[in-house]
Amino acid sequence: MYHLTTFAVGPYDNNVYVLSDPKSKEALLIDAANDAPRIIKESRPMRNSPVTRRTSR
Numbered sequence: 001m002y003h004l005t006t007f008a009v010g011p012y013d014n015n016v017y018v019l020s021d022p023k024s025k026e027a028l029l030i031d032a033a034n035d036a037p038r039i040i041k042e043s044r045p046m047r048n049s050p051v052t053r054r055t056s057r
Contacts, residue, residue, distance in 0.1 A: 009043060010034030018043050 001039050005018040020027035020043075033041050 005042065007038075009038055016042075 001022075003020050003022060005020070007016055008014060010033065012034075014031065014038055015031050017030040018027050019030065027043050029039065029043065043046055
């Protein structure tokens with residue numbers, strides 16, 4: 001079963017989403033816009049691999 005974690009970062013409270021699989025310890029970061037130290041802390045137990053970057057602007 002997948003787990004979705006959401007938290008806000010930065011001065012504009014940008015939402016960051018971490019979709020993770022506790023069994024494989026893999027995670028997908030979605031819209032990680034700001035505050036890299038906090039994002040790393042929140043996703044530390046998971047293995048993050050860059051797959052792609054897409055911007056819609």
